[in-house]
Amino acid sequence: MSSVKTLQEKINYDKTFDCVQCGYCLPACPTYETMERETHSPRGRINLVKMVAEGKAAIEDLQEPIEKCLGCMACTTVCPTDVQYGEILEGAKEVIEDNQVKSKTQQKTEQFLFESFFPSKGWMDTLGNATWLYQKTGVQKIARSFHLTKVAPMNLDQFEKVLPDLPSPKERKRRAKRFIRKRPATAKVAFFTGCVMDSMFFDTNQNTIELLLRSGTEVVLPEQQTCCGALHAHSGKIDQSRELAKENIKAFEEEQVDYIVNNAGGCGARLIEYHHLFEEGTEWHERAKQFVAKVKDITEVLAELDQIIYTKPVEKTVTYQPSCHMSNVQKVKQPPRQLMDKILGLTLKELDRPDFCCGSAGIYNILNYEDSMDVLDVKMKDVCSKQPEGIVTTNPGCLLQMKLGIEREGASEEMDAVHLIDLLAQAGPVGKWE
Amino acid sequence: MNEWIEALQKHLPEKQIMTHLADRHSYSFDASFGEYLPEIVVQAKKKEEVVDIVKIANEHRIPIYPRGQGTCLSGGPLPVNGGIVLDLSQWPEEIDVSADDLTVTVSPSVLTANIDKAAREHGLMYAPDPSSAHVATIGGNLAENSGGPRGLKYGVTKDFVLGLELVTPEGEIIRTGGKTIKNVTGIDLTKLLVGSEGTLGVITEATLKLVPKPPAVQTLMAVFDDVRLAGQAISRTLTSGILPSKMEFMDQACIRAVENFQPAGLPTDAAAIVIIELDGHPETLSIEKELIQDIMKNIGARDTVIPESQEDATKIWHARKQVSPAIAKIKPTKVSEDATVPRSKIPDMMDRLKEIKERHNVEIVVFGHAGDGNLHPNVLCDKRDQEEMGRVELAVEEIFQAAIDLGGTLSGEHGIGTMKAPFMENELGEVGLDMMRRIKDAWDPNGIMNPGKIFPEKGQKLVLRSE
Numbered sequence: 001m002s003s004v005k006t007l008q009e010k011i012n013y014d015k016t017f018d019c020v021q022c023g024y025c026l027p028a029c030p031t032y033e034t035m036e037r038e039t040h041s042p043r044g045r046i047n048l049v050k051m052v053a054e055g056k057a058a059i060e061d062l063q064e065p066i067e068k069c070l071g072c073m074a075c076t077t078v079c080p081t082d083v084q085y086g087e088i089l090e091g092a093k094e095v096i097e098d099n100q101v102k103s104k105t106q107q108k109t110e111q112f113l114f115e116s117f118f119p120s121k122g123w124m125d126t127l128g129n130a131t132w133l134y135q136k137t138g139v140q141k142i143a144r145s146f147h148l149t150k151v152a153p154m155n156l157d158q159f160e161k162v163l164p165d166l167p168s169p170k171e172r173k174r175r176a177k178r179f180i181r182k183r184p185a186t187a188k189v190a191f192f193t194g195c196v197m198d199s200m201f202f203d204t205n206q207n208t209i210e211l212l213l214r215s216g217t218e219v220v221l222p223e224q225q226t227c228c229g230a231l232h233a234h235s236g237k238i239d240q241s242r243e244l245a246k247e248n249i250k251a252f253e254e255e256q257v258d259y260i261v262n263n264a265g266g267c268g269a270r271l272i273e274y275h276h277l278f279e280e281g282t283e284w285h286e287r288a289k290q291f292v293a294k295v296k297d298i299t300e301v302l303a304e305l306d307q308i309i310y311t312k313p314v315e316k317t318v319t320y321q322p323s324c325h326m327s328n329v330q331k332v333k334q335p336p337r338q339l340m341d342k343i344l345g346l347t348l349k350e351l352d353r354p355d356f357c358c359g360s361a362g363i364y365n366i367l368n369y370e371d372s373m374d375v376l377d378v379k380m381k382d383v384c385s386k387q388p389e390g391i392v393t394t395n396p397g398c399l400l401q402m403k404l405g406i407e408r409e410g411a412s413e414e415m416d417a418v419h420l421i422d423l424l425a426q427a428g429p430v431g432k433w434e
Numbered sequence: 435m436n437e438w439i440e441a442l443q444k445h446l447p448e449k450q451i452m453t454h455l456a457d458r459h460s461y462s463f464d465a466s467f468g469e470y471l472p473e474i475v476v477q478a479k480k481k482e483e484v485v486d487i488v489k490i491a492n493e494h495r496i497p498i499y500p501r502g503q504g505t506c507l508s509g510g511p512l513p514v515n516g517g518i519v520l521d522l523s524q525w526p527e528e529i530d531v532s533a534d535d536l537t538v539t540v541s542p543s544v545l546t547a548n549i550d551k552a553a554r555e556h557g558l559m560y561a562p563d564p565s566s567a568h569v570a571t572i573g574g575n576l577a578e579n580s581g582g583p584r585g586l587k588y589g590v591t592k593d594f595v596l597g598l599e600l601v602t603p604e605g606e607i608i609r610t611g612g613k614t615i616k617n618v619t620g621i622d623l624t625k626l627l628v629g630s631e632g633t634l635g636v637i638t639e640a641t642l643k644l645v646p647k648p649p650a651v652q653t654l655m656a657v658f659d660d661v662r663l664a665g666q667a668i669s670r671t672l673t674s675g676i677l678p679s680k681m682e683f684m685d686q687a688c689i690r691a692v693e694n695f696q697p698a699g700l701p702t703d704a705a706a707i708v709i710i711e712l713d714g715h716p717e718t719l720s721i722e723k724e725l726i727q728d729i730m731k732n733i734g735a736r737d738t739v740i741p742e743s744q745e746d747a748t749k750i751w752h753a754r755k756q757v758s759p760a761i762a763k764i765k766p767t768k769v770s771e772d773a774t775v776p777r778s779k780i781p782d783m784m785d786r787l788k789e790i791k792e793r794h795n796v797e798i799v800v801f802g803h804a805g806d807g808n809l810h811p812n813v814l815c816d817k818r819d820q821e822e823m824g825r826v827e828l829a830v831e832e833i834f835q836a837a838i839d840l841g842g843t844l845s846g847e848h849g850i851g852t853m854k855a856p857f858m859e860n861e862l863g864e865v866g867l868d869m870m871r872r873i874k875d876a877w878d879p880n881g882i883m884n885p886g887k888i889f890p891e892k893g894q895k896l897v898l899r900s901e
Binding site: 018020022027043056062065081 | 505524
């Protein structure tokens, strides 16, 4: 096969023809709005992919527009011809990645991050433990007062401020791997803990397990599970993403379960698309399809089982920032709202544009800090106009980003951001059967 | 670097100038055919900037192409001769409703649907409703004189424009018309400018007419086993003294495509359906609804459907909206035409389309705003198949000729752009076209303003094939 043919195939040239360039995606795209040019719109990006495939533009020309895409997939919900933008985006990322000449250090860093860091339970625990140590030993305080955090690379100091308090390594270790019921269970759930979720939001994961148990389910945490691979796919490392998918599929095949539950919108979006990573008709495609059929967001499962009553009023007015990946890829929109409805005293004020991305988008906010903040500013304007006392989210990335947004607005006295699961845990959940 | 690019850089903020290849490619297309790489893309956010840009272009004889959000279906904003694409979509949106005057004054970047939204807050309505209203800018609508389903009762964009502000091709600012409903002072430049497709200047502000929002709407659907009967039913309804706000037509291929795409419960064995919307006072509507049902049945409709709830009505209209995406599944490339015929000629036009389809062995489906004779024959094909595209070119040519032969027009609502320029003389005659050209030459002596549109080059032919 000629190299042109290979490129065209990899970059999904054929799929670009589904775009009739009607422009209906423009008003839905956050980066088109903040960056104010067609180049940073879905239609513009698809056209550039086509131009590269036809040799009219170079891969370098494509790089910035593709890297600056949040991948929020809002465009796919309004596209009248159902263009597979996600696949075009991933193909483009892969081609850019293949084409990149990287320095040795860069290669080493990426290799470490993607091959060792994210997929490793050990490293994730270390990250969580180190953060705990940093918070508990007073280093955090000292660092802040001497402005040492400012010298952190890539604006990480901004995120350091908004990290939640973490549990001690001891607590982390103590968590059981299996929660069996004495009375018959309503369902058996395998919990996908997520890498960042489990290291930085350990308590949210604990609350998730607790809510599942109160719903009358049996919960297992398959030990061999690993990173979902979303960050790899977003960085054009499809092969690695595929390997991680295989590991997870294997890990979750060990047990006969009814649901594979996660509590991070971004992870969920990757998990339910595992079958796209494998060629149709292959054994792995089949196994992936069976895996995908069981994947659900925690809010879907809680709403579906509907076994909990919330006994402790939360007298608060909140607004809800849905995770893009949860709304646009998993198409889970109503369950979180249904659950909030059940909390006594809680008032939900919907945003004018709930489906507008917050700018977190995986590690976009770290890689493209300024652009991400432009998107966040649009979001915060909407949030502040609702004058809420809290922002509820369903994804760790969104949660941190919203916390950062609150900091930037100088509104930390008036409001806070919380994962929906933690809010539910606060609301006195009691199993109906208890 | 070119002197004129330097001049532009002197007059505009850096962020509003794009010279990178990726950016230029992004403004090289619209929703029609063909791509043409501009040398530069500039964005204007106020009229002074437009004046500067146009003056520089005029002085250096550089072609300039105004552009909204690029949803044009006829090639209006395509930079066919290179030069400057002038992106007006980032201009801050201004909508100033003057409810007591029933007018609204808007900036060119305003999305058309937002005008209607603002008007509705005052119990008023902006009637023109192109299907792209939620994406397209009013500036683009004015340039192309866009229509929409409601055109049947309310007319197209030009019927709602009272006054304009325009930067002439020589960089002067003029105002035409005004804020009054009646205005007969001198030659009507407002009407001349609306639909001139950006060839006479850049519209920087418009004052539009609003109408009272009808208190109620009623949807009906009539099902036919014969396409000709559907056409006759449309004519009969319109001569009965009832004026629906919309009368939409879908042929069997469209019905089936929609049902394959997102099932809505349409009758897939019907030859055609006509979807009607009435608007007005609720009591009037209940009488008119009965009358229309009688007309449909007398002509020979198999069935008439009155939706039981608002939800059911929305479902029917949603199905109509799904036609475009649904037929795109039949074949990837869609050549969407808007040839329009006198209403009595709809059945004849349907026959002609069938012949053309068979003669050239191409896939043609028909839907559209049949109430005003504005059909949308869509030729479905695959851009990558050069041989097929050749046949499509011939078919499209014949579609236009058929419309003209039946006393119709090349375009009901999309404009001429690059796509229909080759056929202009067929409709207007040599002298008719020449008079238009003379107006153009007088307004734009250096020919910088959106060249290559409306007026054909000598011997220009419709080309859908890429070389």
